[in-house]
Amino acid sequence: MRHKLLSRFLVKSTGDFDFRARSAGGGRQRVRMHLRKVLIVAAAAALVGAGATISSASSGHAKKSLAGGTYRVGWESSFNFTDGFDPTGEYLGDAIGIMQNVLLRGLVGYNHVAGAAGNVVVPDLATSLPKPTNGGKTYTFHLKTGIKFGPPVNREITSKDVAYALNRMADPKNGAQYAFYFDGTVVGWHDVATGKKKSVSGVKTPNAKTIVINLTRPTGDFLQRMSLPATYPIPPEVGKCFEGKPGGYGRDVISSGPYMIEGSDSADASSCAKLKPFSGFDAQTKLTLVRNPNYKASTDSKKARENLPDSFEWTVNANPDDIANRIKSGDLEDNDVAPAAKTIREYVTTGDLKPRIHFNSGDQTYYVTLNLTQPPFDDIHIRKAMNLIIDKDGLRRAWGGPVVGAIATHIVPDTLEGNYAKGFDPYKTPGSHGSQSKAAAEVKKSKYDPGHTGKCSAKECKGVLLIADQRSVDQKMVPLIQANAAKIGITFDVRTVNGAYPVIQTPAKNVAISERPRWGKDYADALTFFQALFTGPAIIKAGNTNYSLVGVTPKIAASVGAKGNVSNVPSIDKDFNKCSVMTGTPRVKCWAALDKKLMTQIVPWVPYMWAFQIHTLGPKVAKWDFDQSAATTAYAHVAVKS
Numbered sequence: 001m002r003h004k005l006l007s008r009f010l011v012k013s014t015g016d017f018d019f020r021a022r023s024a025g026g027g028r029q030r031v032r033m034h035l036r037k038v039l040i041v042a043a044a045a046a047l048v049g050a051g052a053t054i055s056s057a058s059s060g061h062a063k064k065s066l067a068g069g070t071y072r073v074g075w076e077s078s079f080n081f082t083d084g085f086d087p088t089g090e091y092l093g094d095a096i097g098i099m100q101n102v103l104l105r106g107l108v109g110y111n112h113v114a115g116a117a118g119n120v121v122v123p124d125l126a127t128s129l130p131k132p133t134n135g136g137k138t139y140t141f142h143l144k145t146g147i148k149f150g151p152p153v154n155r156e157i158t159s160k161d162v163a164y165a166l167n168r169m170a171d172p173k174n175g176a177q178y179a180f181y182f183d184g185t186v187v188g189w190h191d192v193a194t195g196k197k198k199s200v201s202g203v204k205t206p207n208a209k210t211i212v213i214n215l216t217r218p219t220g221d222f223l224q225r226m227s228l229p230a231t232y233p234i235p236p237e238v239g240k241c242f243e244g245k246p247g248g249y250g251r252d253v254i255s256s257g258p259y260m261i262e263g264s265d266s267a268d269a270s271s272c273a274k275l276k277p278f279s280g281f282d283a284q285t286k287l288t289l290v291r292n293p294n295y296k297a298s299t300d301s302k303k304a305r306e307n308l309p310d311s312f313e314w315t316v317n318a319n320p321d322d323i324a325n326r327i328k329s330g331d332l333e334d335n336d337v338a339p340a341a342k343t344i345r346e347y348v349t350t351g352d353l354k355p356r357i358h359f360n361s362g363d364q365t366y367y368v369t370l371n372l373t374q375p376p377f378d379d380i381h382i383r384k385a386m387n388l389i390i391d392k393d394g395l396r397r398a399w400g401g402p403v404v405g406a407i408a409t410h411i412v413p414d415t416l417e418g419n420y421a422k423g424f425d426p427y428k429t430p431g432s433h434g435s436q437s438k439a440a441a442e443v444k445k446s447k448y449d450p451g452h453t454g455k456c457s458a459k460e461c462k463g464v465l466l467i468a469d470q471r472s473v474d475q476k477m478v479p480l481i482q483a484n485a486a487k488i489g490i491t492f493d494v495r496t497v498n499g500a501y502p503v504i505q506t507p508a509k510n511v512a513i514s515e516r517p518r519w520g521k522d523y524a525d526a527l528t529f530f531q532a533l534f535t536g537p538a539i540i541k542a543g544n545t546n547y548s549l550v551g552v553t554p555k556i557a558a559s560v561g562a563k564g565n566v567s568n569v570p571s572i573d574k575d576f577n578k579c580s581v582m583t584g585t586p587r588v589k590c591w592a593a594l595d596k597k598l599m600t601q602i603v604p605w606v607p608y609m610w611a612f613q614i615h616t617l618g619p620k621v622a623k624w625d626f627d628q629s630a631a632t633t634a635y636a637h638v639a640v641k642s
Helices: 041-048 093-103 159-170 189-193 236-242 248-252 320-329 341-349 380-389 392-399 436-443 472-486 527-534 554-560 573-580 584-602
Strands: 007-012 017-022 070-076 138-142 203-207 210-214 259-261 286-291 311-317 357-370 405-407 464-469 492-497 518-520 605-616 621-623
Touching: 070 320, 093 259, 093 286, 093 311, 159 189, 159 203, 159 210, 159 236, 236 248, 311 320, 320 605, 341 357, 341 605, 357 380, 357 392, 380 436, 380 472, 392 405, 392 472, 392 605, 464 472, 472 492, 527 573, 527 584, 573 584
Parallel strands: 070 311, 464 492
Antiparallel strands: 007 017, 138 210, 203 210, 259 286, 286 311, 357 518, 357 605, 405 605
């Protein structure tokens, strides 16, 4: 397991951008989400004062008459692509959604629908999902025939193109951000990562339609890892032009899917010198996709892709209000910006607009993190009391109220755990507003309440370090947390930082509590929560995302500069290792059980919200769905009225 934090994931919420970090060992944090779609009139009413329907995605099969037209999306401020739209290093969720839905195809993928079904891996370029052999350590994929790269390559995709993409990802000079999911997992990967070899020995291509990948150990979510666009085939004749140039391939991405970047068919790929950026993507203001003439629908599944529009246009606009107005008037179909509160209010209270707003689980958890090494949070009873005293609904209101998310009752969103922890709420209070009596009962059990008064009365309970950010939402949340904690005797030394993550991600800062974090999946498996957030090997000196220091040992603490009560800190490492090799239903149940253990026996967080992704749609949208796997619009299933 690698111990370096390799990247952060930019995620969108209601009005703010946020980072999700990924830990080297395979835990990561991107904000995508799986919960279920919600239909709640009463909840929306709490925010807007009127009966508002939280609408779900449309269903059913599209008719042929829906084919055609252009699906236009407004994108706020800038594309914010983390690697210039190069699939090797790109980890912005919005970019991945475009790639997986309409531009690229991998050995495996998803059906691009909402809910738990949208997180189920399905075969794509592969003829079927392979069953691992060799004790779970060998995966053999067989490619379908007749699938070609789009212009200007125009040749059939082979196993060597997949192998090239994997080797490209393994080489650090190419800027891959998801390589940590493969380094130490795929045989020979680390040799390439450290410059000892040029190709990954565990990746074999015995013929043009077969690729064999050998692992160092059974890895229950390996197929999910192979759904990341960094593993998708890249033609070496074009990819070689950008080796050692992270992000360079982004403007010349060769299509393997139903659409291609406009201008691809006018490019000359006969040499690197002649290859110029495709005209449909300027990296700053526009991205236009048109149909790939080499795509064969017969090699694909309509459950995965219907490909109804003739083209897609994403355009950058610095004015979010203008994007909202253009969507409402029909000049745009969709948004890649979280709508402002006033826009949400207008849609949920206006009859003809209600059907045009969609709230879907983003598979992301917002939480207050508690450091197990810092008094008084080194006492589990105080951590439990914090879960019982915090007004979770109040924190949610700071973000916008019930329409922006569901109250989180445990760590991982239900859709990532197969709903096996659904309804689990060990700290339930009336209306999720907190309970002083329940919290006081826990405090009485604590060493920091020697008089058993229900108040944290020891000196360690005063002036506890709380790190907050300078966002407007922090200014709403921090006073609420202060007022709640004061009811059980805890006071804070609040330090506000512009961009708080570097502080809370440095264990040597010994931050006791912070309301800044939120976390979402990298791919559709709960491992991407547990590994980076709670395993001991994930704790690193800078960029650490195990803020609670679960599993820290005196040796690890010394290496990262952490001080405090670093002995006898509980660990989930054995539980994690047990779950991580499982597959199927046993794996999902194992993750759910670990979630429950964390919330009752370790208690590292106060989770308070599972956030929604919110989309407002234009009047010309005839069909729409949500892609749970990418937490974006399911572009594979949208349609516009002619």
